[in-house]
Every structure is written in C-alpha cells, then in structure tokens.
Amino acid sequence: MDNTTFVCSNCGAVHLLTEAFSMNGKYICEECLQAYTHVCESCGNRVWDADTVSDGNIVICRSCYESRYTHCCECDRLILSESAYYDDDEEPYCHNCREQTMRLIRDRRKICVNDKNCGNEKHRLSQEWE
Ligand SMILES: [Zn+2]
Numbered sequence: 001m002d003n004t005t006f007v008c009s010n011c012g013a014v015h016l017l018t019e020a021f022s023m024n025g026k027y028i029c030e031e032c033l034q035a036y037t038h039v040c041e042s043c044g045n046r047v048w049d050a051d052t053v054s055d056g057n058i059v060i061c062r063s064c065y066e067s068r069y070t071h072c073c074e075c076d077r078l079i080l081s082e083s084a085y086y087d088d089d090e091e092p093y094c095h096n097c098r099e100q101t102m103r104l105i106r107d108r109r110k111i112c113v114n115d116k117n118c119g120n121e122k123h124r125l126s127q128e129w130e
C-alpha cells in the first residue's frame with residue numbers, strides 16, 4: 001500500500017485514491033458507492049441504503065423521513081407531512097388518494113341519502129374536507 005491507493009472501508013479491496021469517495025469520514029470505492037449508497041431526494045446528502053426510506057418511487061434519508069415525511073395511509077407513497085391531508089382519524093393521505101377518497105365518499109353519500117339507516121360515520125367524513 002502506497003499513498004496513491006486506499007483500502008475501501010466497506011469491501012476491503014484496494015483501489016486508486018482518485019476513485020475514493022468519502023462517506024461520514026470513511027473512504028469507500030465507487031462500486032460500493034453505487035451498490036450501497038443513495039442520494040437523498042430531499043436534502044441531497046449521500047447516505048447508506050440501510051439509512052434510507054423508499055416507497056419505490058423516491059428515496060430519502062431516515063432523518064428527512066423522521067423530521068418531514070409521512071406515508072400515505074392508502075397508497076403508501078412518501079409525502080411531505082406539511083402537504084399531507086389528514087382525515088378525522090389523523091390518517092395522512094397524499095393528494096391523489098385524497099381526491100379519490102373524496103370522490104368515493106361523495107358516491108357513498110348519494111347512496112346514503114336514500115338509505116336513512118346508514119350509520120357509517122365515514123360517510124360523513126367529507127363534510128370536514130369540503
Ligand atoms: Zn468497496
């Protein structure tokens with residue numbers, strides 16, 4: 001080992017120093033960088049895959065998830081807490097699911113108008129949202 005190479009702290013292989021990437025103060029090789037790390041779509045920091053949260057759509061780091069994101073209770077999509085819609089049960093919805101749920105509630109309501117025995121509380125939910 002001379003000063004033009006380094007040992008990847010992840011896979012242990014020797015690589016050229018010019019191919020080193022710094023991860024939290026440790027050097028890793030490009031293969032490991034591609035295979036085991038991700039750039040958070042929210043804050044732009046590169047983090048280990050184990051420290052990410054994904055919905056199959058976007059990948060964000062755990063700290064962004066914990067401080068700013070939540071999962072839509074319908075489709076499981078990651079959404080910013082501040083742009084999520086909450087129903088009476090404090091369940092978060094993404095924009096799409098909110099639209100769909102509202103449509104569904106409206107349709108159900110039409111049925112309920114004709115059925116005075118319907119006691120489902122969910123059918124009155126949309127009054128809060130409109
Ligand atoms: Zn490596």
Ligand SMILES: [Zn+2]
Pocket residue numbers: 040041042043044045060061062063064065
């Ligand atoms: Zn982040």
Ligand SMILES: [Zn+2]
Pocket residue numbers: 072073074075076077093094095096097098
């Ligand atoms: Zn959704």
